[in-house]
Amino acid sequence: MRALLTGASGFIGSRLAIFLAAEGVDVVRINHSALDKGFAGIENIIKDNRPDVVFHLAGTFQAFHASDMLEANCLFAAKLLDAVKASDLDCRIVLMGSAAEYGPVEESAIPIREDQPPRPETLYGITKLSQTMIGLAFAREGMDVVVARPFNVLGVGMSDFLAIPGFARQLRDIKSGKTPAVLKTGNLDTSRDFISVNSCVQALWLLAKAEGASGRIVNICSGKACPIRSIVERMINMAGLSVRMEVDAGRMRRSDPRVNCGDPSLLQSLTGYVPGLTVLVMDEILASLLEL
Numbered sequence: 001m002r003a004l005l006t007g008a009s010g011f012i013g014s015r016l017a018i019f020l021a022a023e024g025v026d027v028v029r030i031n032h033s034a035l036d037k038g039f040a041g042i043e044n045i046i047k048d049n050r051p052d053v054v055f056h057l058a059g060t061f062q063a064f065h066a067s068d069m070l071e072a073n074c075l076f077a078a079k080l081l082d083a084v085k086a087s088d089l090d091c092r093i094v095l096m097g098s099a100a101e102y103g104p105v106e107e108s109a110i111p112i113r114e115d116q117p118p119r120p121e122t123l124y125g126i127t128k129l130s131q132t133m134i135g136l137a138f139a140r141e142g143m144d145v146v147v148a149r150p151f152n153v154l155g156v157g158m159s160d161f162l163a164i165p166g167f168a169r170q171l172r173d174i175k176s177g178k179t180p181a182v183l184k185t186g187n188l189d190t191s192r193d194f195i196s197v198n199s200c201v202q203a204l205w206l207l208a209k210a211e212g213a214s215g216r217i218v219n220i221c222s223g224k225a226c227p228i229r230s231i232v233e234r235m236i237n238m239a240g241l242s243v244r245m246e247v248d249a250g251r252m253r254r255s256d257p258r259v260n261c262g263d264p265s266l267l268q269s270l271t272g273y274v275p276g277l278t279v280l281v282m283d284e285i286l287a288s289l290l291e292l
Helices: 009-021 039-050 066-087 123-140 163-175 196-207 228-239 265-271 280-291
Strands: 002-007 024-028 053-056 092-096 142-148 151-155 183-187 194-196 215-218 244-247
Touching: 002 039, 009 024, 009 053, 009 194, 009 196, 024 039, 024 066, 024 215, 039 066, 053 066, 053 196, 066 092, 066 123, 066 265, 092 196, 092 280, 123 142, 142 196, 151 196, 163 228, 183 228, 194 196, 196 215, 196 265, 215 265
Parallel strands: 002 024, 002 053, 053 092, 092 142, 142 215, 151 194, 183 244
Antiparallel strands: none
16 A cells, blocks of 8 residues: 655654554655645656555644645645546545634533534634635545544644643743743643544544545544643643743633533544543653653
C-alpha cells in the first residue's frame, strides 16, 4: 500500500508517517513549503505516485494574514481533491478537520455529535469548515472522502501557541529563574476532551480502511471531559514548583464553553476503536513538555 501524506512535518503528521512506515506502508511525504505557488506541483505528485490512500493533514491554526490561513486550510485541500479526481484514482482521502468547526455548543448538546450544526467563530474554524464542505461536495460526486474531526490532541511537539504546552513553557521559565513564580492563565474552570497523539494517529489509520466511512464526518475523541485546572495543577506538582496563578485578560476567550467534548459513537461503530488518554500517558506527555 502507498499513502500520500501532506503536513508530514507537522505535530500529528510526523507521528502518522512513522506509524504508517511501521505498518509496512510506502509513505510519500509532502510538506506545504515544498510545493510551488498555487499547489500546481501536487498534480504531478499524484500522477507519479498513484497512492492507495491520501492523508491530508496540512494546515495551520495561526497565520498573519487571513488569506494565508484560507490557502493552507481550504485551497490546498481543493487543489488536492481536484488532482485526485483528474488522475481518476480509486483511493480514499482522509481530510483532517477540527472540533473548532462546531464553534460554541450549548451544554445540552454535549457530547457533540457529528450532526451538530456547525457555528465556528474563529477564522481557523471557518476555514476548516470550508475544507470540510468542499470535501463532502467531492464525496457527493462519487469520490471516497472522509473528514476526521479530532478534538484536543496532546503530545510532544505541540506548538507553544496552544494552552498546555504554553503553560509548560511558562513553568520551564519559572524553574530556570527566567521569570517570577507567576503562571499566567486564561479561564481554567473549563473541561475539554483530550486524546493522545498516538491514539489520534491510530484512529486516522482505521478510518482510512473503514467501510461505511466514505462521505462522512467522524469525530476523533474520547467522549470524556478533563478539567483544565487539574492538568495545570498536575504540571505544577510535577515541576516541583510553588507558583501563583494569575488570570491574564489577554488569554481569555470571548466564547469559552465550560464543558466541551465529543461523542465517539460513530468512530466506534465504524472502527471498533475509541481514542483516549490514560493517566500514565498524560504524565509521560506532561513530563516531556516540562523536560523533566
